[in-house]
Amino acid sequence: MNTIGTTGLVMNEPLIFERSSEGKRGIEVPKSDVGDIKPEDVIPADLLRADIEGFPEVSEVDVVRHFTRMSQWNYGVDTGMYPLGSCTMKYNPKVNEDIARLPGFSRIHPYQPEELSQGALQLMYELEQYLAEISGMDAVTLQPAAGAQGELCGMLMISAYFASKGRPRKKVIIPDTAHGTNPASVTLAGLTAIPVKSGSEGALTPEAVKAVMDEDTAGIMITNPNTLGLFERHIKEIADIVHEKGGFVYCDGANMNALLGAAKLGDMGVDVVHMNLHKTFSTPHGGGGPGSGPVGVKKELEPFLPVPRVIKKDETYSMDYKRPDSIGRLRAFYGNFGVLVRAYAYIRAMGAEGLKKAAQMAVLNANYVKENLKSHYHLPFDQPCMHECVFSDKLQFEKGFSTMDIAKRLMDYGFHPPTTYFPLVVHDAIMIEPTETEDKGTLDSFIDAMKRIAEEDPELVKGAPYNTKTKRLDEAKAARNPVLKWEKAEN
Numbered sequence: 001m002n003t004i005g006t007t008g009l010v011m012n013e014p015l016i017f018e019r020s021s022e023g024k025r026g027i028e029v030p031k032s033d034v035g036d037i038k039p040e041d042v043i044p045a046d047l048l049r050a051d052i053e054g055f056p057e058v059s060e061v062d063v064v065r066h067f068t069r070m071s072q073w074n075y076g077v078d079t080g081m082y083p084l085g086s087c088t089m090k091y092n093p094k095v096n097e098d099i100a101r102l103p104g105f106s107r108i109h110p111y112q113p114e115e116l117s118q119g120a121l122q123l124m125y126e127l128e129q130y131l132a133e134i135s136g137m138d139a140v141t142l143q144p145a146a147g148a149q150g151e152l153c154g155m156l157m158i159s160a161y162f163a164s165k166g167r168p169r170k171k172v173i174i175p176d177t178a179h180g181t182n183p184a185s186v187t188l189a190g191l192t193a194i195p196v197k198s199g200s201e202g203a204l205t206p207e208a209v210k211a212v213m214d215e216d217t218a219g220i221m222i223t224n225p226n227t228l229g230l231f232e233r234h235i236k237e238i239a240d241i242v243h244e245k246g247g248f249v250y251c252d253g254a255n256m257n258a259l260l261g262a263a264k265l266g267d268m269g270v271d272v273v274h275m276n277l278h279k280t281f282s283t284p285h286g287g288g289g290p291g292s293g294p295v296g297v298k299k300e301l302e303p304f305l306p307v308p309r310v311i312k313k314d315e316t317y318s319m320d321y322k323r324p325d326s327i328g329r330l331r332a333f334y335g336n337f338g339v340l341v342r343a344y345a346y347i348r349a350m351g352a353e354g355l356k357k358a359a360q361m362a363v364l365n366a367n368y369v370k371e372n373l374k375s376h377y378h379l380p381f382d383q384p385c386m387h388e389c390v391f392s393d394k395l396q397f398e399k400g401f402s403t404m405d406i407a408k409r410l411m412d413y414g415f416h417p418p419t420t421y422f423p424l425v426v427h428d429a430i431m432i433e434p435t436e437t438e439d440k441g442t443l444d445s446f447i448d449a450m451k452r453i454a455e456e457d458p459e460l461v462k463g464a465p466y467n468t469k470t471k472r473l474d475e476a477k478a479a480r481n482p483v484l485k486w487e488k489a490e491n
């Protein structure tokens with residue numbers, strides 16, 4: 001049955017400690033030619049460790065096979081299509097990796113003097129400008145280490161703005177389609193989230209915003225395209241309502257895949273936006289990082305950007321720390337520099353036309369998947385989508401299986417599952433984002449697998465997955481009581 005994807009050859013692997021055999025060595029260190037010096041003679045006793053109990057003794061081949069086998073248990077975008085909605089799991093061209101590894105970038109130290117870091121500073125300065133151009137903002141900081149930290153940065157700046165005017169505002173309007181990080185960031189910044197419901201068409205209505213916007217409200221936090229993959233077509237009108245009462249429009253631009261080179265958020269009335277380089281700008285993500293969530297602002301908020309700022313004067317780049325209104329530092333040094341290099345390489349390689357083409361292909365691919373699957377899956381908002389589309393399990397639920405079962409079964413066909421149960425406004429959501437990096441052949445295989453699952457015997461689907469290394473985990477228990485040792489009998 002696995003003609004569609006493949007499950008490959010999955011090898012068992014014990015813990016590295018279990019591979020240990022006394023006396024085995026990975027490398028032979030040459031004999032010292034500086035005489036017989038004992039570690040105690042040159043290193044203070046309190047810094048020396050006694051024997052490490054149970055330290056594995058293994059050969060080079062043991063180590064290489066151990067880690068390579070475990071890496072093969074993993075599924076990544078280098079293995080196959082990764083249709084995880086909201087995450088923009090696009091393929092990352094390997095040239096970005098080569099460039100990030102150039103010694104001038106990879107061996108630079110954050111304490112290196114500015115005159116010896118001109119190339120790195122130039123890269124950061126130019127990347128800020130590219131991102132400002134793409135988003136339609138006046139200035140950008142590269143400091144935030146993730147999208148969520150970018151949101152916090154934006155909220156702190158908005159807060160600082162109102163504090164500087166002597167009239168703090170504490171409320172932020174957030175639509176019910178928002179990513180979970182939005183209300184979390186608002187709360188972390190000491191503000192209060194005011195939820196609003198989106199309209200029957202899946203978009204926020206000006207009336208809903210008008211009803212809650214007042215002069216105690218700092219602004220709105222909106223995602224466009226929203227998490228249903230739909231364009232917020234009233235954004236301009238909503239921005240006008242917020243601006244009229246002196247508030248700011250924050251846009252969650254974590255996924256800009258539909259807008260790149262096609263539309264600027266700044267033109268839609270957005271005042272602050274964060275962009276996830278690890279989503280839209282083709283730097284690897286998943287597995288916990290590192291990420292990067294640059295934040296762009298309009299002029300009014302520029303004084304509040306985090307320190308330091310890269311500045312350019314007479315063809316020389318330097319860091320500006322003297323910014324009295326700044327919200328301060330968000331993290332050590334200047335941001336996740338290696339990620340910035342990858343994003344810079346990607347933008348330069350694509351060029352303006354290439355980025356626009358990527359956005360067009362991302363939208364085309366999502367609509368192709370949506371149109372082909374709507375015969376088999378319930379599509380709550382049947383309208384043209386942007387870079388992702390959202391189905392529900394309504395039709396399958398009637399037959400006896402659910403979103404979770406579909407996600408698990410998809411792994412048997414060799415695909416990573418889509419995002420499930422998000423956004424919350426769609427009951428039992430199945431959120432698919434193919435990205436522009438998948439070709440028609442791969443999309444057709446994915447569509448084929450999804451259709452087959454929709455028609456399969458419910459009992460079969462409910463027992464999935466069958467071809468994976470581990471079967472169904474009790475996810476809550478797995479998080480609280482992790483069993484890190486491979487136990488064949490239990491699986």
Ligand SMILES: *Cc1c(COP(=O)(O)O)cnc(C)c1O
Binds near residue numbers: 087148
């Ligand atoms: C991914 C995402 C975020 C959070 O970004 P992180 O880098 O994971 O913190 C916020 N909003 C949306 C819409 C996202 O897709």
